[in-house]
Amino acid sequence: MIHSQNSAKLPFDVIVCGGGHAGCEAALSASRMGSKVLLLSGNLDTIAQMSCNPAIGGQAKGQIVREIDALGGEMALNTDQTAIQYKLLNASKGPAVQAPRAQCDKKEYQFRMKHVLELNPMITLFQSMVEGLIVKKGKCVGVRTSLDLEFYGKSVVVTTGTFLRGLMHVGKNKTEGGRLGDHVSRGLSNDFERLGIKLDRFKTGTPPRLLGKSIDFTKMEEQNGDENPTRFAFYDTRASTDMFHVERSSQSTHQPLDSNCHLQQVKCFTTRTTERTSSIINDNLHCSPLYSGDIEGRGPRYCPSIEDKIVRFKDKSSHLIHLEPEGRNTDEWYVNGLSTSLPFDVQKEILPTIPGLESASIMRPAYAVEYDYAPPTQLDRSLHSLHVENLFFAGQINGTSGYEEAAAQGLIAGINAALNSAQGCPVLIPRDMGYIGVLIDDLVTKGVTEPYRMFTSRAEFRLLFNHGSSDVRYLPVSSKNGLMTEERLKSISKKKRIIEDWIERLNSVRGVGNKTYGDLVRRSSKEIDFPSAFNALSEEIKEEVVYKVKYEGYLKRELTNIRKLRESEKIRIPENFSYENLPGLKIESAEKLSRIKPESLAQASRISGVNPSDISILMILLAKVNKGVEKSFRNE
DSSP, X not given: OHHHHXXXXXXXXXXXXXXXXXXXXXXXXXXXXXXXXXXXXXOGGGTTOOOSOSEEEOTXXXXXXXXXXXXXXXXXXXXXXXXXXXXXXXXXXXXXXXXXXXXXXXXXXXXXXXXXXHHOTTEEEEEOXXXXXXXXXXXXXXXXXXXXXXXXXXXXXXXXXXXXXXXEEETTXXXXXXXXXXXOBOHHHXXXXXXXXXXXXXXXXXXXXXXXXXXXXXXXXXXXXXSSOOOSSXXXXXXXXXXXXXXXXXXXXXXXXXXXXXXXXXXXXXXXOOHHXXXXXXXXXXGOHHHHTOOOSBOOTTSOOHHHHHHHTTTOSOOEEEEEESOTTOOEEEEETOOOOSOHHHHHHHGGGSTTOTTOOEEEOOEEEEEEEOOGGGBOTTSBBSSSBTEEEOSGGGTBXXXXXXXXXXXXXXXXXXHHHTTOOOOOOOTXXXXXXXXXXXXXXXXXXXXXXXXXXXXXXXXXXXXXXXXXXXXXXXXXXXXXXXXXXXHHHHHHHHHHHHHHHHTTSBOGGGOBHHHHHHHOOSXXXXXXXXXXXXXXXXXXXXXXXXXXXXXXXHHHHHHHXXXXXXXXXXXXXXXXXOTTOOHHHHHHHHHHOOSBHHHHHTSTTOOHHHHHHHHHHHHHHSTTHHHHHHHX
């Protein structure tokens, strides 16, 4: 297929550069919308590689994975099929902050995702590193690879992760590469800069991997999985025939999940560093490239290296360390919390100071990696480049951190690349729909000063974003993008109607003490004897109804705020609107507005450095362009 499709006269619909979590979702979403897709990777054996922690989900991230599933993506199914331990975080708190997390079999996750791509008849996989873009008259029409091959496409999605001029650090030792044992891309960065796309540097790190038989787990605390796992995919709206996407045929070696998640869950363990650990690290800070100045890129504050923790939290005598298996069929263990770029001999000296790791054998050293990223304010909300037509960016190249954030961007970029190829209108996820909308709006509007990670606190409407409601919330988008079967869409629509019906019924039907069931839910701490018809509903529907009824007042307030936001979103800013020499508008604000090119007054108000007085000036000026809109906004 690659020979017959690959020509300037007969291009692929979408070319995806990179096979990480963003690249996989981009290729799959574009293909499921009917696009012929070429996925290029420097190494097909590392497609969907879990380069760091072999886990999916967590606070806010678990909600993102459920939203990916609600939009027809693959990450949730792939996680459920390869999970080896499940945990629901914040289980004792309200549903709005509860988040599923799963430890996965690292290799099985990778192999299964690759197999899904291989079985898709609309996707062509090819191993070659992308080294440049083919741009004609401001439009990207293809890519050049390290094999001196040219591939042509109507849309190109760049998902290069940490591989752009990647540089790995272990102490003073520096090695080119975006991941231990893999290649580095240089030419693509040069092309971006030539085309006016600004690049900057970030860094990330990873801990050592240890041989399990060398670890004394008796000195550690066991961490078991949940008895009743919270899975990521929505099975209550999937028919048995809809368990897999349509591209998976009888050739697939992977079987559907059974009701028990096919699990006998594995154990994880925790231990702690000691004062001796801190002493060794303090004595060797001068050897850390992070503190010697060898690393220029900024790393994530929320996931610091162990030397960062020791320096920043001097009052703490110890730090928590998690030991997590990399899979069922390997004895390699991930040491969560011990990320470092210290020299290898110092890493070996540190381990015996930690209970249980006195005789631990290192299989892979810890290291830090520096890489190029393209500040995401150079994109619009469809993740399309503002500099080059037909070019999309997703994943770590946008300055994000995490498999989940990357996959979400890949999904949206793939959808919009397919629509761009077909000359359709882009899909834009609003902030009030879910964490994916917040993620993308934050990136393209506010930009990043460190690797971006999603937190619940970033979402102003987070009470509406409980993970159990994702499929219903995203129905307006999923019903249009063609990524789901009609049968599943009908099931979600039916689920939505049942939830709305029972919310109304519980708020009107009276139970004990002549109080409505709604009042009992909101005011009683005792177990409630619900009507038998309600008890017969699925657990998913019951949980969602009770949540909506219990927090009804708070949720109504959120919905009121959303209506106000949508009114300000209606004040559109023309694409060619000039901010130069506007009376009263600060020069700094004009520069930022010109660079980011917000689509609406609401988006303009979220740009860092643009203050309310600037927005007032803009609203008055835009009223001359959009007559009558200002009046409706003020009346609200």
